Structures are given as structure tokens and as C-alpha cells.
Amino acid sequence: MIAVSVVTFGLAWWLGLYLLVRDPRKRLLQRASIGLLAYALVIVLPLPAMAMAVPAVAWTGVVVCWLPVRYDRWWRYSALPLLAAAYFAPVVVLIPLAAALVLCLRVRRALLAAATILFGLSCALLLVDVLPESLVIASAGFDLLVFGVIVAVADAFDEGEAIRADMVRSLLTSAGLAAVFGGQVALFLDDRLVPLLYGTVAAAIAVQVLANPLALLVDRVAVPDVASERAELRDAADALPRRPPLDPAGFVKLTRRALSNYGDLGKLVASPLTELPVIDARLAARGASDQPLERAAELKSLLLEGICRLKPRDGDFGTSDEWRHYNALYFYYVVGIRPYSRRTKREDLDPDARRALAWFVNQVPERTLHNWQNAGAKLVAEDLFSQVDAP
Known part of the structure; x- marks a missing residue:
């Protein structure tokens, strides 16, 4: 049934793009997005059954992101061989799902295990072709959407x-745009216009979800x-x-997250800490307008x-x-040095920043720096909280 296929395609396409736009650098979001987008293409294009291997392998890749690191390494080594094997034997698509199920059971992730079983059953039904295709597509799509x-x-x-x-x-x-533009094609739908219907829905959704990246490219x-x-x-x-609403119980976590986004006002705007009363007072004191970016700048x-205030006076x-807490926060977040990244090279560092960079690289393990940052963030959070409580 074309309506079921179009709706399932549209939802999978939208959610795949939505996850990708959230942060394309995160492996978790990358893999979930690939799985959803690949499934959307399976619905539209006349692809063989082995194409379901891509969503299945991507599903497994998402699962291992929530498991110990060694499992992710195994997944990266086995993903391409599994996809190649699925070309010759489509039933291979069930292997990564079975592996994901075993891993979920071993680490006692019952919800992930249940979702994996349901998606595996949908893939199996699609391979054996015993139920109507529209029903199987909707079933597998529902599992993927819930997972996404x-x-x-x-x-x-x-x-x-x-x-x-x-x-x-x-x-x-996205649904509104897809309905407006896709509906015009649907009014005159016949077999020749089915590809145009899918293309129109895909384009309408993509333009909405990718509005900011497209606008940046044009700018x-x-x-x-x-x-x-x-x-x-x-x-x-x-x-x-x-x-989110300001949660006093999670003040340290909010401060840690705000420090991580120190150099990005766009992300600082989303911090609940911008609603602190002390920011209201500071904005009023300097006569600034009560705007989101002003609040982010004040934060x-x-x-x-x-x-x-963490800096020693010697x-x-x-x-x-x-010096460790100050160094871990100031040079990493304020100055912006990344001592353990091979891709980051800074030529504009002052002498103190160069000394700090050399010290981090030669004497401070990455995990130690992370612990110092957590401890320093707790101190900064206590300082912020004291200003909240101050009359």
C-alpha cells in the first residue's frame, strides 16, 4: 500500500536527517542516522534483500556505543565484511542482530535486547516473504523509529x-511541508508519478531539517x-x-556542560544556567537587553x-x-588548546599557553586531565551557586 510506504519512508528519512544534524561528529548519531536513511532508501529503491544489511549493521553499531569500548572495536572490524557477505547471502543480515542481542543480554540491557529481537523478526519476515510487504515494512520501520x-x-x-x-x-x-508538496503529486498519482512522490517528500523534509546547514552554505x-x-x-x-528547566540537583552537571560549550554561544543559549538570577542582575546593571545571546554572553x-578565581597568585x-584545576579549565576551554588531538595545531599561542600545552602532552595523561576538569567544574559550580544564594 503506497500510503503506508510513503509515511514510513517520510518518518525514517526525517528522523535520520534529524539525528545527523544534531551532531554529525558523534558515532552514536552517525550510525543511527545511517541505519534510518538506508532503511528509507530500501523502501523507495528496487534494492535486493541484502540492502537490509545496512540498517541491521548500523543498528548493531548503535548498540555497541552503549557497551564497553572493546565491543565497538570489534564492530568496526566486522562491519564491512558482513556487508560484503550479505551481498551473496542475504540471511547474513541477521548475524549482526543476533550478536547485538547476545551482547545486550550479557550486559543486562533488557530494553535494547527486546528492541533488537523485534527488529530482527521484521528483517527475517522481509527475507522469507511470508507476509504482505507493506506490513513488514511498517513493522521494521516502527522498530527503527522507536530505536531512533x-x-x-x-x-x-x-x-x-x-x-x-x-x-x-x-x-x-517536516510533515506539513511533505503534505503540502507531496499532496500535490498524490492528487494525480499513477505508477509513473510514484518516484516523483517519494522525491518530493524527501526534498521537502530535507529542506526543513537541513535548513541551517543549507543557509550557512548560501551565506x-x-x-x-x-x-x-x-x-x-x-x-x-x-x-x-x-x-531544559533549571535543576538545582544537577547544578554541577549543568556547569560542566556549560564549560564544554564555553566557546560556542549558540550552545550556551540552551543552558538552563542562563536563567540564573545573577545574570538578570548583571544584565540590569549594565543596561543590556534581555536577549538569549546576551544571557549566553553573561554566562x-x-x-x-x-x-x-581558581588561579593561584604566585x-x-x-x-x-x-594549579591543576585552573590549568585544566582555562587552557582547555578558554584558550582552546587540545593537547591530545593530532588534527589541532595552534600557531597563535602565547608563551604560557605553549608551556601549558607541552606540560599536558608530556606529563598529564588524558584521563587525569578529564578528572581535573570534573573537579574544577565542581568548584566553579559551587562558586556560581554561592552567587545564586547571595542576597
Whole structure:
């Protein structure tokens, strides 16, 4: 039934793009997006049964992101061989799902195991062709969509963001555009126009979900001088629906997340810390307008002040124990050095930053730096909280 296929395709296409746009650098979101987009293409294109191997392998890749690191290494080594084997024996698509099920049971992830079983059954039914194709497609699509939503919610939780309003907004806008443009094709639908219907729905959804990346691309060509400023404003506007309510119990976690986003005002806008009363007072004191970007800039100043209070008074740079929290926060987040990244090379560092970089690389293990950052973030959070409680 064409209606079921179009709706399933549209939902899978939308959610795949939505997850990808959230942060294309994250493996979890990359793999979930690949699985959903591949499944959407399986619905539309006359692909062989082995094409279901891509969503199946991607599903397994998402599962291992929530398991110990060694499993992810195994997945990366086996993904391509499994896809190649599925070309000759489509039943191979069930192997990664069976492996994911075993792993979930070993680490006692019952919800993941149940979802994997349901998706595996849908894949098996599609291979043996015993039920109507539309029913099997809808069943497998439902499993993937639920799994994709779980991935989105888990990522938002890790980022300290709310996601319900943002996801519903994106879904409704995408559905509206798909209905407006796809509906015009559907009015005159026949066998020759079916590809056009899918293409119209895909284009309408893509234009909505990828609006910001597309706008940035156009800005870099048309108005390169203000492209970054316009991108920052768009990011700030998009971040507003993702801002969760301020939770005093999670103050340290919110501060840690804000420090991680120190150099990105667009992401700082989404921090609940921008609603602190001390920011209201500071904005009023300098006569600034009560705008999201102004609040984010004020929060950035507060974080910098909190970091600077950790600095010892016996010089500009040191490596003793009393310097570790300041160094871990200031040079990593404020200065922006990345001592363990091979792709990051900075030529604009001052002498103190160069000394700090050499010290991190030669004497501070990455895990130790992470622990110092957590401890330093707790101190900054206590400083912020004291200003909240201050009369």
C-alpha cells in the first residue's frame, strides 16, 4: 500500500536527517542516522534483500556505543565484511542482530535486547516473504523509529538538553511541508508519478531539517563577511527549544556542560544556567537587553570569572597541584588548546599557553586531565551557586 510506504519512508528519512544534524561528529548519531536513511532508501529503491544489511549493521553499531569500548572495536572490524557477505547471502543480515542481542543480554540491557529481537523478526519476515510487504515494512520501520527516538533522547540527556519540544517542532514542520508538496503529486498519482512522490517528500523534509546547514552554505557564498554571525544567531534560535528547566540537583552537571560549550554561544543559549538570577542582575546593571545571546554572553563571563578565581597568585603559570584545576579549565576551554588531538595545531599561542600545552602532552595523561576538569567544574559550580544564594 503506497500510503503506508510513503509515511514510513517520510518518518525514517526525517528522523535520520534529524539525528545527523544534531551532531554529525558523534558515532552514536552517525550510525543511527545511517541505519534510518538506508532503511528509507530500501523502501523507495528496487534494492535486493541484502540492502537490509545496512540498517541491521548500523543498528548493531548503535548498540555497541552503549557497551564497553572493546565491543565497538570489534564492530568496526566486522562491519564491512558482513556487508560484503550479505551481498551473496542475504540471511547474513541477521548475524549482526543476533550478536547485538547476545551482547545486550550479557550486559543486562533488557530494553535494547527486546528492541533488537523485534527488529530482527521484521528483517527475517522481509527475507522469507511470508507476509504482505507493506506490513513488514511498517513493522521494521516502527522498530527503527522507536530505536531512533531512544537514541535522540539518550543523546539529549548526555548533552543536558530537553528534546521533546524541538523534536515535535521539527516533525510537525517536516510533515506539513511533505503534505503540502507531496499532496500535490498524490492528487494525480499513477505508477509513473510514484518516484516523483517519494522525491518530493524527501526534498521537502530535507529542506526543513537541513535548513541551517543549507543557509550557512548560501551565506558563505553570498555574504561571507557575516556568515559566521548569522550562523551563530540561527544556532541560538534553534537552541531555545532545547533548554531544559533549571535543576538545582544537577547544578554541577549543568556547569560542566556549560564549560564544554564555553566557546560556542549558540550552545550556551540552551543552558538552563542562563536563567540564573545573577545574570538578570548583571544584565540590569549594565543596561543590556534581555536577549538569549546576551544571557549566553553573561554566562560565559561568569564562567570565566569562576575559572580565574581558581588561579593561584604566585605567577602566570605553574604545574604544582594548586594549579591543576585552573590549568585544566582555562587552557582547555578558554584558550582552546587540545593537547591530545593530532588534527589541532595552534600557531597563535602565547608563551604560557605553549608551556601549558607541552606540560599536558608530556606529563598529564588524558584521563587525569578529564578528572581535573570534573573537579574544577565542581568548584566553579559551587562558586556560581554561592552567587545564586547571595542576597
